[in-house]
Amino acid sequence: MPELPEVETVRRGLEQKLKNFIIKRVEICRESTVAYPIDKIDFIEGLQNSLLYKWNRRGKYLIAELKKTVSNNNDANEISFVENGVLVVHLRMTGYFTFNNTLTNPCKHTRIRLFDNNNNELRYIDVRSFGQMWWVRDGLSPNNIIKGLGTLGPEPFSESFNVNYLKKVISNKTRSIKSILLDQTIIAGIGNIYADESLYSAGISPFREARTINKNEIKRLRRAVVDVLKKSIGAGGTTFSDFRDLEGENGNFGLQTNVYRRTGKKCRQCKNLIERQKISGRSTHWCRKCQK
DNA sequence: TTTGGCTCCTGGGGGC
């Protein structure tokens, strides 16, 4: 399940691979993947003749800046570019891209296909079909159209994600600290794996009411979130099941998790057995002895 | 306002 490190890995791959990729043809294999505009023809026509100019990331959202190719009236061979809004992608659970420079048949989970003039293909595949795409024309605000994007909390690597901010947002929260970490309006980009790993690293029980976390623990937690995410980005994401980079490869961070999917195995620190329990409908992995 | 549960979706795995 792509979280911030995996999405960042994908972003880097797309930026590296898609230099001068001008979309000439768009094929929608599953209509529900296109969340906006409502009319799929608008989506197709909006993307056609667009240069995928620059890839950004916000939380778990990928945001491609687009430039439209425009032929010069006086000289047909001369092409200029004008701003053409953004293509926003959320991979959700199982979404990933592949880049194909030879024509190959798409698998049954292929949702969107983008082709350039040379039949190079950027293919979006998504087994569980939770992932979505939006094309937001120039002049409109993606934050207003995509609710989840507009309400995102600060990036974990930003200055605004600091101890004072965390203290302020959790001071009156009765729900669990695990649930807080999963809340994208509080911190952008953390999902189930990194919530569990960060809490283990900080030595905090995922079941603790958020408002009971003291300042020292908040410091440890902030540090743990940043360290765990940085370490995973360095490794190219996690191994677990569904995530693939542009080459179709898994990450390798999964081999190094301390608690996630290690139920019944020995804690790397105290040798106590790792436990699993549901919080907010999510499997939560933790060490009863190391996390208080 | 806050919180937790349900829903969407599909492949894998376990039980019978």
Place this chain on the structure above:
DNA sequence: TGCCCCCAGGAGCCAA
């Protein structure tokens, strides 16, 4: 071998 059921989880929606 085949069928059925449960599980995985991000985020929007809804009810308490």
